[in-house]
Amino acid sequence: MPSDPTGSRSADPTGSRNNGPAPTGKPVGAGPSRSSESTTRPVPPSPAAADDLVRAVAQLLDDGGSRTRRLDAPTLRLALVDLYELWLNTKGSDLGIKADSGLAIVAVGGLGRREMLPYSDLDLILLHDNIPDRELADVADQIWYPLWDAHVKLDHSVRTVPQALQVASSDIPAALGMLDARHIVGDEELSDLLISGIRRQWRAGIRGRFDDLLGEITARWKRSGEVAHRAEPDLKNGRGGLRDVQLLDALAIAQLTDAIPGLGPDVPGGGLEQAHRSLLDVRTELHRVAGRARDQLRAQDADEIGAALRIGDRFDLARTLSDAARTVGYSVDVGLRTAGNSLPKRGLSRLKRMPVRRPLDEGVVEHAGEVVLARDARPSRDPGLIVRVAAASATTSLPMSAMTLNRLSEDAPELREPWPKEALNDLLVVLGAGRGMIAAVEALDRTGLWGRLIPEWGAIRDLPPRDAVHTWTVDRHTVETVANASALTTRVSRPDLLMLGALLHDIGKGRGGDHSVVGAELATQIGNRLGLWPSDVVLLSAIVRYHLLLPDTATKRDLDDPATVQRVVDALDGDSVLLELLHALAEADSLATGPGVWGEWKSSLIGELVRRCRLLMAGESLPVPDPVDPVLLELAADGEVHVDQLPADGQHTYRVTVVAPDAAGLLSDAAGVLALHSLRVLSASVLSEGGHAVNSFMVSPKFGSLPQQGLLRQDLIRAIGGHLNLEKELAKKESDSATAQSGSGKAKGVPMLYAQAPPKLIWFDGTRPGEVLLEVRAEDRLGLLSRVAGALEQVGADVRWAKVATLGAAVMDTFALHITDGDNAATRARVEAAVLEVLPQTAPKTPPPVTDQE
Known part of the structure; x- marks a missing residue:
């Protein structure tokens, strides 16, 4: 039996624990706490039956390492639904929860939708028809406690139908959850009262709650991002995720839109049903791979999930998810727009005239804020109508009506080849419309019309x-x-x-x-x-x-x-x-x-x-x-280290020139000092003449202004003389930056910089005798140029010039090399091994822990 029945319990899915009896803190009613009733109330029964449930779930998830025994994702979900329903029916019957008992168990969430995932919470409502508190408490305890003690994650509430309706009327997430309610066992008439009442209340109140619903949806999207374009998407809450599929069902229940809006017969990827199934399958395997409930797909799990679903590798999985999420996202856009137009008018808005039809092009008009077909338009006789509608949408930034797109998808014939000049001109109008064309092309693509215009598009769709x-x-x-x-x-x-x-x-x-x-x-x-x-x-x-x-x-x-x-x-x-x-x-x-x-x-x-x-x-x-500045050559003659800095062509770029005696490691030391002072190197050139080196760097400060010239020279002299450990200082700077970003006051160990993509090295032939080019593609890290230059110098590769490009979080650096012992396969392999040693590598399956330095 749990020692703390209050602190370890899951939250109530209906949004409140105080609106009716619930076994949390006070298991039911308004009586004393559980500890004060321990001598007078019956002890909850042994959780053996719930343990059997847990063991049965474990057996479903255990494939014994054999592919032949492994249940596929849809079968596993159905098996879990059957298993939980069997346990609840058996338990309910044992407790006397029958047709005339005034009690009913209702499932919401995944069990209510028949989408039970391996580690999803069990979301239940114990409905009652004004059963006395003490009797109700005994029944509730004998349901909840065995599940809790068997470590089944449980969201629960105990309510009468009026109490549940009251909660749903004031809490939109609770209302959305109860729209999935499904009778499991007990008094079915009681369950029907809740289900019909929730739906009736939702339909009647949607006009006054629609703006709040939009606000919650927008906040969720902003918080969780887009599933289609995130490296590690939130499959449940992200835009285009499973919550949005449930939103479409809620709008359909409110009779504001169809459950599958805006998708014609040629929609790529199989349409909304297939998109929903794909998202569910990936999230099911994510639970199975992670061994716990998880909504966010991690990069290191993608290959395993793709293989389990027989999709392919992580790139194939990403393509499947992008297609599914964009289909759901487009459907939600159409559904919300249709719902907004379908809302009953109120106040003075009821007195406004019906929207007029404003002509936009031949056979194309604007009506109620959407691009639609004119009444006399004949799509079957007008092949260019698709492009004309798209041009009107792109140039006006008005969305194309879902009904219009469906009609075009069903009736419009293929354009003959070559295209008529008018159709080509309309396509150029679409392409030249700026940002307005993005939504137009997306709508055409999600409904299969863009692929009809450009069949070759299918190879890059969602790639x-x-x-x-x-x-x-x-x-x-x-x-x-x-x-x-x-x-x-x-x-x-x-x-x-x-x-x-x-x-x-x-x-x-x-x-x-x-x-x-x-x-x-x-x-x-x-x-x-x-x-x-x-x-x-x-x-x-x-x-x-x-x-x-x-x-x-x-x-x-x-x-x-x-x-x-x-x-x-x-x-x-x-x-x-x-x-x-x-x-x-x-x-x-x-x-x-x-x-x-x-x-x-x-x-x-x-x-x-x-x-x-x-x-x-x-x-x-x-x-x-330009020849080398004679002043620099004169400076080089004295054998000292000199640093010169001048503004460059750009507003925030400078040229820093280092003149010093030529020696191995000079480029690495100079680049390391620049990194230590937060200067991003944009390009670098190296000139050796008469035993002296002139290294010129185009730099841009990451923040603030350029450091003093004397300070750069002082640190460079210390680095060349071995009195400044650049590797240690750069590692410390990385650690300080990571600590600042985490907001923690504790000093952490130097973090390993794991890369999302593995580094890549590419060789090219140079334009001068004995010169080869090495392109380094990797994720950026502080002092990367210094480390790479040092690795090259250690293996005898003389850097003649370098071009450094920082592209977001990645770098694409090119080095012109003269290799002292000749350019051959063995030498290139040795150079590659040295460079790869200092580049950020991809993350291991389980990254090592970072320990406190205390």
């Missing part, structure tokens, strides 16, 4: 990114790129091809091979279907083929090398229009990738590359790099 710097799925990233590109159309001579290039730049992903090459072939196919001129089809294909050329070259190659610029010009065949379009697309693509990917440093690098390409295309000579 998760393989790179940690990407925020969105590939299809949503593409749409975000188009929205960004629409703001750059006045910078190019062919805005139509910029829009189409942005739409198709990643269309080759998800098919294997180089997505730029695959995408270029698909762009040719799509361009011909859209009815572009042959020369425009060639240009569109080239945009897709080379959309990464400018950012890759600018951030990974030496722009002072004429061969670098010549390589770009040759690839583009000297086409200045193509160069112009790729410049704008590079910015739009970077902005849509994630925070920190586009900035003044990357913008200046690409801009300088484009400027040099234009000069070469025009037949002018390329600029030559």
